[in-house]
Amino acid sequence: HGNVTIIPRTIQGLAMTFVGHLDVPYGCSVNSDDMPPESPSQNLAALWLRAAFHDVGKFDAEKPEQVVSGLLPNYLNETENAGIGISVATSFASYVKFNYSRADFIALAGQAVVIHCGGPNFNFSYGRQDGIRTTPFTSLAQSLPDDAIHTYDMMKTKLRRLNFTNADIVALVTGSHSLGGAHKAISPHLTDQKFQPFDSTPGIFDNVVFQDALKGKCVTRVDCGIIKDPEMKPLIELYASNQDAFFKQYVESFEKMVNLGQKTSELSSVALDIEVHEKLAEEGSAQAVLAAADAAAGGSKPVATAVASSKSGASGNVVCWMVLVISFLLL
Numbered sequence: 001h002g003n004v005t006i007i008p009r010t011i012q013g014l015a016m017t018f019v020g021h022l023d024v025p026y027g028c029s030v031n032s033d034d035m036p037p038e039s040p041s042q043n044l045a046a047l048w049l050r051a052a053f054h055d056v057g058k059f060d061a062e063k064p065e066q067v068v069s070g071l072l073p074n075y076l077n078e079t080e081n082a083g084i085g086i087s088v089a090t091s092f093a094s095y096v097k098f099n100y101s102r103a104d105f106i107a108l109a110g111q112a113v114v115i116h117c118g119g120p121n122f123n124f125s126y127g128r129q130d131g132i133r134t135t136p137f138t139s140l141a142q143s144l145p146d147d148a149i150h151t152y153d154m155m156k157t158k159l160r161r162l163n164f165t166n167a168d169i170v171a172l173v174t175g176s177h178s179l180g181g182a183h184k185a186i187s188p189h190l191t192d193q194k195f196q197p198f199d200s201t202p203g204i205f206d207n208v209v210f211q212d213a214l215k216g217k218c219v220t221r222v223d224c225g226i227i228k229d230p231e232m233k234p235l236i237e238l239y240a241s242n243q244d245a246f247f248k249q250y251v252e253s254f255e256k257m258v259n260l261g262q263k264t265s266e267l268s269s270v271a272l273d274i275e276v277h278e279k280l281a282e283e284g285s286a287q288a289v290l291a292a293a294d295a296a297a298g299g300s301k302p303v304a305t306a307v308a309s310s311k312s313g314a315s316g317n318v319v320c321w322m323v324l325v326i327s328f329l330l331l
Ligand code: HEM
Pocket: 040, 041, 042, 043, 045, 046, 047, 049, 050, 052, 053, 083, 145, 146, 147, 148, 155, 159, 172, 173, 176, 177, 179, 180, 181, 182, 183, 184, 186, 187, 220, 222
């Protein structure tokens, strides 16, 4: 981790690689090239962001110095990680030999998603240590809040174990659910649809999820609990009316999340140059995302938006693959 001139360049290169994958061909929503149609989630962007959370799931506030991150690929069989295994980020993390940690790798994938899909742009901190594979985490099996079996109060207790404040919880949990949605294959307690978007713009990282929550729309038990929680509701109202306030809090809370268990004084910081996905609005609405999911699954219903986005994706593909090749050369 010592070489400060090389590392930032490789981090920028890797960030571009992630963005290249996201853009082939459905941007921030469904990526049919990477996600096989039979998989429970076909939303690579959402999966990577989710993975950044799950990678710190073993954090124990009673052992704050215990390094927990970088181990997600070893825990994909746990029920709390159902559906994440398909994520290319975690598979990459298990086989690609970069000169920085798997923890950095997974955090960067999540952060690249936030920036590329319309969220706040912020520096990436790097130099995280990876947890030791043989760490006995067994006392903390099922350590992440489980939407299918826990009450809202139990989930809130588990989120407190991650040292999350109310603002962290609202920004990170409901806020991250700005992207993606629930899948019958993973969350039969929530939906009987293959894909149930969390908000009306599941391919855009924005504050619409809070506006929808105030209109009574919530999908996960945790989000439905948050909107009813008198401690949390004022924050939902704030973020619904003020996207800047949401983004400001998100940056702080995301940093906190991906640094759980790490010695933050030993981390360095580098600016990322990531462009926002050019067809965000066109591809990010619930209707466009559902149409793309249908197309990716081989559905026969042609929908105007899906056809339009896959056409634009074809020319975009060439550019994206060039970006991928160039960024691998840089690495
Ligand atoms: C109490 C905490 C949380 C609970 C109970 C929870 C629960 C869930 C559930 C049930 C799903 C649906 C999975 C599926 O059916 O495919 C989901 C999806 C998702 N979660 Fe969370 N979540 C929590 C916190 C977070 C956090 C902190 C993040 C990110 C920082 C996050 C990011 C996501 C994303 C992006 C998706 C969409 C995945 C996709 O579309 O494939 N969640 N979450």
